[in-house]
Amino acid sequence: MIDAPSDGETRIVSHYPPTILELIHRIGKLPGIGEKTAERLTLHIIGASRAEVEQLAQALIAVKEKTRTCRQCFGLSDEPLCSICADPARDNGQICVVEQATDMVAIEKSGAFRGRYHILQGALAPMDGVGPENLRIAELRRRVDSGGIQEVILATSPTVAGDATAAYLARFLAGPSLKISRIACGVPMGGDLKFIDQATLKRALDGRHGI
Amino acid sequence: MIDAPSDGETRIVSHYPPTILELIHRIGKLPGIGEKTAERLTLHIIGASRAEVEQLAQALIAVKEKTRTCRQCFGLSDEPLCSICADPARDNGQICVVEQATDMVAIEKSGAFRGRYHILQGALAPMDGVGPENLRIAELRRRVDSGGIQEVILATSPTVAGDATAAYLARFLAGPSLKISRIACGVPMGGDLKFIDQATLKRALDGRHGI
Incomplete structure (x- = not known):
């Protein structure tokens, strides 16, 4: 059942299936990304190759899993020692x-x-x-x-x-x-x-x- | 080893660990997203909660897995029949x-x-x-x-x-x-x-x- 549009936001997004709405909503939560851009990116994702989307999803997870702070300088790193601290030059x-x-x-x-x-x-x-x-x-x-x-x-x-x-x-x-x-x-x-x-x-x- | 910067792009991105570079690269491939925005979004992802990032990654995969065309109108749907075709009203x-x-x-x-x-x-x-x-x-x-x-x-x-x-x-x-x-x-x-x-x-x- 589609509810009658109650406000601006509902009108804009209520015409997509739930999985698409969910992705628009998730992308729209990123800083500086408005609803229009989130919709545009979602439609791109729908048209993109499955491999491309999986690589993006994996890259997102990998960043959260692997990024840590360097034990010497406390900068971003995915090794115990970052590349600058490890650079002998x-x-x-x-x-x-x-x-x-x-x-x-x-x-x-x-x-x-x-x-x-x-x-x-x-x-x-x-x-x-x-x-x-x-x-x-x-x-x-x-x-x-x-x-x-x-x-x-x-x-x-x-x-x-x-x-x-x-x-x-x-x-x-x-x-x-x-x-x-x-x-x-x-x-x-x-x-x-x-x-x-x-x-x-x-x-x-x-x-x-x-x- | 950090190579000497050879061009603009190398200079801009070569100071992040590989997992972070990978995500910047993947986000930067989306339409209308430049390298600066990709960098900004990646830094947001690094600071975001793990649950939030996983939900985004899952929403990406779900859209590719579940989105199909409606068998009647050929619009986007995640059911065999889209919500408009299925709406008796x-x-x-x-x-x-x-x-x-x-x-x-x-x-x-x-x-x-x-x-x-x-x-x-x-x-x-x-x-x-x-x-x-x-x-x-x-x-x-x-x-x-x-x-x-x-x-x-x-x-x-x-x-x-x-x-x-x-x-x-x-x-x-x-x-x-x-x-x-x-x-x-x-x-x-x-x-x-x-x-x-x-x-x-x-x-x-x-x-x-x-x-």
Whole structure:
């Protein structure tokens, strides 16, 4: 029995069989995917080869089953040690500290860094109950204490929480032979000064350097 | 071993473990989903609950396993007979002929039709080798011949192929007691005349009716 359409959503989706509705519903739950896109993707799936759909379903399950955090840097990995930590060609003297594994990927894409990483898995947020003990700070301290590290680059986000985390780490890790640096904050490349927010402009001016 | 980035694509994706890359690759193959969106969705999947991901994977497989064409109208269904063909409340005297199951869904959403459907599964395209025998035209003929049908509404697309298919069907199905009609083609609701293409305007003028 088809019920009379009661609202907009019911009208849109009630003309498909239940299995198709279920897939539209599941795909529509993904972030940034609206109902129209979910419907379009579902119709593509119906027309796609069975092998293709099975590979997609298996890839979904495999990611949940195999993805873990690297035991050294706490980045995403499907081995106990991630490919960067396991790479003998990278510089052991520098550790770049980031909040999330995705930040590490962004820096890797830039190609500007050839050292090691440490993923904090968040930033300090006392109001939300996130203290130093909730981040991978003790593990970072152990890596620094184990020797061989010349520089720790604090690449947490230039937000209140990221800045506070960087300030905390600078104090916590401070040692006689360790250089601690913070990534520069300023006007982005190609940015039009008249559209840059005031806080960024202030940082760019404060961080000016001689040429 | 991480190879040196050779091109843009390699740079973007080579910083994830293989299982994650595989999922980004699989999601990126879906229509309208670019690499950035595939990456974003994959990171969402990694953070999602295992149950949620399994339900999505199962919904994908279920759609491929259970979706079939209705034995009467050839629309999408997960039963031998689709919900519209099985609905005793619908008008048996009218058959609306469309090219694809998605066209049927669009008409159902409009709520303007309470009869039955027939999905041709395409339109005539002699240049591409699609003749009447490749469409569900014989099956439509059988439904009309079985009696009880007062009107066949030809709702193929207003394209060259759709118009040709409608013209063919009008001749092929013609009978003394059967009304055959074609959906109106003209200016869409809310359309601004100065932005409407000339072919549509010509159709709108040709199809004018007294008020």
